[in-house]
Amino acid sequence: MQVTRRYRTIAALSVVLVICAVVFARPVLLVGAVGVGAWLLARQCLFIRAVSRINTAIDVEQVISPERAVAETDVSLAFSISLPFASPLDIIAEAHPPVTATGSTHVERTVHLAQGERTVETTITLSVPVAGSVEFDPVELNVSDTADLFKERFTRGNTPSIVVEPRGPRNIHVGEAGERAMQIYGKRPSRRRAANIEPAELHEYVPGDPLSRIDWNATARLHQPYVREYEVETDHETALFVDHREAMDCGPADETKLDYVRQVALTFVDNVGTAGDSLGWYAVGDEGITDRRKPVASRYEAVKQSLRELRPTVDPANEPRNRIGPQRARRVAGRLNGRSAFETTLAPYFAEREPYLERLEDDPLFEAVRTAMPHLRGSVWTVVFTDDTRRTEVRETVTLARRSGYVLVFLTPTVLFQPGGLADLEHAYERYRTFEEFRRELTRLDYVRVFEVGPGDRLDAVLSTERRRRFSRTHGSTTSS
Amino acid sequence: MASVEAERVDNPSIRSWFGAPGLVVTIATLIVGVGPLGAVASAVLAIGWYHLSAVAVFCIGQIALLIFSPDAPFYQFAAAESGLWIVLIGPLLSGDERWQSVAAFVLAAGALGSIAWLVRIVTDTLWPTALVLGICVALVAYGLHRYERLQLGLLETT
Numbered sequence: 001m002q003v004t005r006r007y008r009t010i011a012a013l014s015v016v017l018v019i020c021a022v023v024f025a026r027p028v029l030l031v032g033a034v035g036v037g038a039w040l041l042a043r044q045c046l047f048i049r050a051v052s053r054i055n056t057a058i059d060v061e062q063v064i065s066p067e068r069a070v071a072e073t074d075v076s077l078a079f080s081i082s083l084p085f086a087s088p089l090d091i092i093a094e095a096h097p098p099v100t101a102t103g104s105t106h107v108e109r110t111v112h113l114a115q116g117e118r119t120v121e122t123t124i125t126l127s128v129p130v131a132g133s134v135e136f137d138p139v140e141l142n143v144s145d146t147a148d149l150f151k152e153r154f155t156r157g158n159t160p161s162i163v164v165e166p167r168g169p170r171n172i173h174v175g176e177a178g179e180r181a182m183q184i185y186g187k188r189p190s191r192r193r194a195a196n197i198e199p200a201e202l203h204e205y206v207p208g209d210p211l212s213r214i215d216w217n218a219t220a221r222l223h224q225p226y227v228r229e230y231e232v233e234t235d236h237e238t239a240l241f242v243d244h245r246e247a248m249d250c251g252p253a254d255e256t257k258l259d260y261v262r263q264v265a266l267t268f269v270d271n272v273g274t275a276g277d278s279l280g281w282y283a284v285g286d287e288g289i290t291d292r293r294k295p296v297a298s299r300y301e302a303v304k305q306s307l308r309e310l311r312p313t314v315d316p317a318n319e320p321r322n323r324i325g326p327q328r329a330r331r332v333a334g335r336l337n338g339r340s341a342f343e344t345t346l347a348p349y350f351a352e353r354e355p356y357l358e359r360l361e362d363d364p365l366f367e368a369v370r371t372a373m374p375h376l377r378g379s380v381w382t383v384v385f386t387d388d389t390r391r392t393e394v395r396e397t398v399t400l401a402r403r404s405g406y407v408l409v410f411l412t413p414t415v416l417f418q419p420g421g422l423a424d425l426e427h428a429y430e431r432y433r434t435f436e437e438f439r440r441e442l443t444r445l446d447y448v449r450v451f452e453v454g455p456g457d458r459l460d461a462v463l464s465t466e467r468r469r470r471f472s473r474t475h476g477s478t479t480s481s
Numbered sequence: 482m483a484s485v486e487a488e489r490v491d492n493p494s495i496r497s498w499f500g501a502p503g504l505v506v507t508i509a510t511l512i513v514g515v516g517p518l519g520a521v522a523s524a525v526l527a528i529g530w531y532h533l534s535a536v537a538v539f540c541i542g543q544i545a546l547l548i549f550s551p552d553a554p555f556y557q558f559a560a561a562e563s564g565l566w567i568v569l570i571g572p573l574l575s576g577d578e579r580w581q582s583v584a585a586f587v588l589a590a591g592a593l594g595s596i597a598w599l600v601r602i603v604t605d606t607l608w609p610t611a612l613v614l615g616i617c618v619a620l621v622a623y624g625l626h627r628y629e630r631l632q633l634g635l636l637e638t639t
Contacts, residue, residue, distance in 0.1 A: 010536050028547065038586055038589035042589050044625050
C-alpha cells in the first residue's frame with residue numbers, strides 16, 4: 001500500500017494539532033488529533049476491505065491471437081477485467097507485453113475500470129520482431145480509493161505466450177504429387193559400376209554384426225568367426241546448380257522460390273558433407289554463372305555460405321522466354337505444304353534448321369550445365385534447383401545432364417508462390433496439374449528424379465480442392481444410385 | 482490518469498453534503514458565542530469547506546476554536562466541536578459502505594481517545610499523551626499495511 005501526497009498532508013495537519021496541543025497546553029487540540037487519526041485509520045480499513053474484495057473476485061484475462069506468428073507481423077492482444085459486482089474503487093489496468101514487442105503505446109495498453117463499473121476490455125495490436133517464445137507478464141492493476149489517500153499495485157491474470165517464428169520459408173514441402181519424400185540423398189542408381197571396394201579391418205564377430213560380413217576364410221584360419229569391414233572408394237561427384245534468376249524472386253518477402261530452394265539446398269549440402277562426397281557448386285543468374293566452385297570433398301561451409309548470400313538477379317531483357325520444344329516445332333513444320341501464301345512465306349524459315357542446342361545457348365541454366373559437365377569426372381550426380389517458368393530449358397538441361405550421371409531436380413511450382421495465386425483454387429489446381437504433368441514427364445526419363453518444393457500449407461489448399469471434387473463426385477454418384 | 486485524480490479530489494462527495502449540518506452548527510456557535518470575530522472565523526470555515534476537504538475544515542475549525550474562543554463555556558465548546566466532528570464524518574457517509582465506515586471511525590476514535598485519556602490521567606502531562614497517541618496511530622497503520630500486503634500475497638517470504 002502506498003500513501004499519497006494528500007494522506008501525508010492530512011497526517012501533517014494532525015501532527016500540527018498535536019504540537020499545538022503540547023506547545024499551547026490545550027488538550028482540546030489532542031481531541032482534534034484523535035479525530036484526524038481515527039479518520040485516517042478508518043479510511044485505511046475501508047480501502048483494505050475494498051482491495052481484498054477486488055482481489056478475491058476480479059477476473060483478468062489476456063488472449064493472444066494468433067499464438068504462433070511470424071516475426072514482424074501483427075498480433076492482437078485482447079485483455080479484459082471484470083468483477084461480479086460494481087467496483088468499489090477505481091482500477092487502472094495496464095498490460096505488459098514483453099520488452100521485444102512493439103507497436104503499442106502506454107495509453108493503448110491501459111484501461112480504466114471506474115468505481116461502479118463491472119467490466120472493461122480492450123484490444124491492442126503488437127508485433128514481435130525477434131523470433132522465439134515470448135511470454136506476456138500478468139496485467140498490472142493500480143487501485144486507488146476515492147479520497148485519494150491510498151494506492152496499491154498488484155498483478156493478476158494469466159500469462160499467455162506466443163511463439164514467434166523467424167521470417168523465412170515455413171512448412172517446406174519436398175515431395176512428388178503432393179506426397180512428401182522420405183529419402184532423397186542416399187541410395188540412388190548409378191549409371192556406372194561402383195569403384196573399387198577395398199577391404200579394411202578384420203575383427204572378431206560380436207552379436208549384432210551382419211552374418212553376410214563374416215569372412216569365412218579368416219574364420220576357418222583362425223577357428224573363430226571374424227567379420228571383415230570394407231571401404232568403398234568412389235569417384236562420385238555432386239554438382240549443384242542453383243537458379244537465382246529474377247523469376248525465382250516470386251513470392252512473399254523471405255518466402256520466395258529462391259528462399260525455399262535455398263533451405264532445401266542447404267540441407268542437401270549437409271547430407272553431402274556427411275557422406276564426404278565431392279561437391280561442386282554453380283549459381284546461375286540471368287546473365288550466366290555468377291559463382292562457381294569446382295568439386296572438392298571439403299569446404300561445404302563455404303558452399304553453404306554462398307547459398308545463404310544468394311540474391312535474385314535482374315533479367316536485363318525482362319522478357320518471358322517461351323520457347324516451344326523441338327518435337328512440337330517439327331510437328332508444326334511438317335504441316336507446312338506450301339498451299340497458302342502464308343505457308344509459302346514461312347517455308348524458308350523451316351528449310352534450314354540450325355541445331356536446337358545452339359538456340360538454347362542463350363539460356364543461362366542450360367549453358368551453365370553444358371560448360372560445367374566436361375570438367376566433372378566420374379559418376380556425376382547433377383542436382384538442379386529451379387522453377388517451372390522455363391520448362392523447355394529445364395527439359396533440355398536435364399536431358400543434357402543425364403548423359404553424365406544421375407539427375408535430381410527440385411522444382412518450385414510458380415502457382416504456389418504468385419501473389420493471389422490461390423484466390424481461385426480451381427484455377428490454381430489446374431495450373432498445379434500442368435506442373436505435375438511436366439514433373440512426371442521429366443521423372444519418366446531414366447536416371448532422373450524430380451521433386452516439387454514449396455509451402456506445404458498452400459499445396460494442401462490446392463490439393464484439397466481436388467479431394468473435395470472427388471468426394472462430391474463419389475458421394476453424388478452414390479446418392480443418385 | 483491525472484484528470485481522473487483531479488476529478489476525484491474535487492468531487493463534492495469528498496467534503497460531502499452530509500457534513501453541511503455540522504458546519505452550520507459550528508458557524509452558528511461561533512457567531513453567537515464569539516461575535517464579529519466569530520463571524521470572520523465562520524467565513525473562513527465556510528470558504529475552507531467549499532474549497533478544501535472535510536479534514537482540512539476540521540483542523541481549521543480546531544484552530545479557530547482555540548484562537549477565537551479559548552475560554553468559551555462548555556456547552557458552546559461542545560456544540561462547536563460536535564459540529565466539526567459531523568463535518569469530519571460527512572465523507573464517510575457518502576460511500577456505499579457508509580455504516581461500516583462510520584463504525585470503523587467510531588471504533589478507532591473510541592480506542593485512540595481512551596488510550597489518550599488513560600495516559601493523560603496516569604502522567605498528567607500532555608507530551609506523553611501526544612507521543613503515545615502518535616505511536617498508536619503509526620503502529621495500527623503499519624499493521625494494517627502489512628495485513629493488506631498479506632492479503633494480496635505481496636509479502637516477501639524468507
